[in-house]
Amino acid sequence: MLTINNLEVIYNEVILVLRGLSLVVPEGAIVALLGSNGAGKSTTLKAVSGLLPTEQGEVTDGSVSFDGRDITRxxxxxxxxxxISLCMEGRHIFEHLTVHExxxxxxYIHGRAPQEDLDLVYEYFPLLSDLRARTAGFLSGGEQQMLAIGRALMAKPKLLMLDEPSLGLAPKLVQEIFGYIARLNAELGTTVLVVEQNATRALEVAHHGYVMEQGRLVLDGPAAELRDNPDVKEFYLGLGEGGTRKSYREVKHYKRRKRWL
Structure with missing residues (x-):
């Protein structure tokens, strides 16, 4: 469904953020894009959604294809x-409007909101149905995240992209949010690309995963294999040998993989 080929992104005409990024999101799959702060994960989603110009960013090389069509420009x-629907980091709901609004x-992009679409969102997020008249700015963080996902679903996306859906949420709420993501994929067939620092939760629901460092991919594979990969355990799951975290420089295997960076 989504193919990113050798993508290069520059901000303010000088800051190179993505360095020849290539990845594939198959139809009907959940794909996790993992990495530390500054790796280029959010920039990847903005390149796919077309929001780069709002932040003085531009695609200078490569292409983005969606459903067989080049959408780079x-x-x-x-x-x-x-x-394509994007839930941005920080949720970005309309705080002065009600949940229903x-x-x-x-x-809006389709001209109207069919009642069956509203009913579907309220079915998946029954808490929102109870809060439909509540001003969105007064919702809790978890409720706002549900609302952000529900609002994205109203656009009837083939591809739902989520940027750090667990940000600022308690562990129990994180588990609930990823449960919703897995259910939407399984029951509606929605293709999902999720950007996350919480690698544990993301890899539990994903079918495939990519790991980014400094604007490039350093690892990818089936989610189950990434969960068992020693480098991923060390740096993203906090499961290093002896229960202690090492620096990058102390892990030769990781250094070999990153040498070309």
Whole structure:
């Protein structure tokens, strides 16, 4: 469904963030994009959604294809019409609107909000149904994240992209949010690309995973294999030998893999 080929992104005409990034998101799959702060994960989602120009960023090389079509230069609104929805980091709901009004706004690109679409969101997030008249700015962090996902679903996406959905949430809520993601994929067939620092939760629901460092991919494979990979355990799951975390320089295997960076 989504193919990123040799993508290069520059901010302010000088800051190179993505360095020849290539990845594939198959239709009907959940793909996790992992990495530390500054690795380029959010920039990847903005390149796919067409939001780079709002932050003085631009694609200078490579391509982005969605559903067999090159969308590298397509306007962001047109990408939403094609079936791409992004839940940005920090949720970015309309705080002054009610929960119900937020959901209606999510369907704006299609001209109206069919009742069956609203009913579907309330079915998946019954708490939002109870809070439909509540001003969104007064919701808890977990409720706002549910609302952000629900609003994205109102656009009827083929590809749902989530940027740090666990950010600022308690562990129990994180588990709930990823449970919703897995259910949407299994029951609706929604293709999902999720960017996460919580590698444990992301790899539990993902089918495939990629690990980014400094704007490039250093690892990828089936989620189960990444969970068992010693480097991923060491640096992203906190499961190093003896229960202690080492520096990158002390792990020769990791250094060999990163030498070309």
């Amino acid at each position: 397509v306007d962001a609104a047109d990408r939403v019409r094609l079936g 937020n959901l209606i706004a999510g369907a």
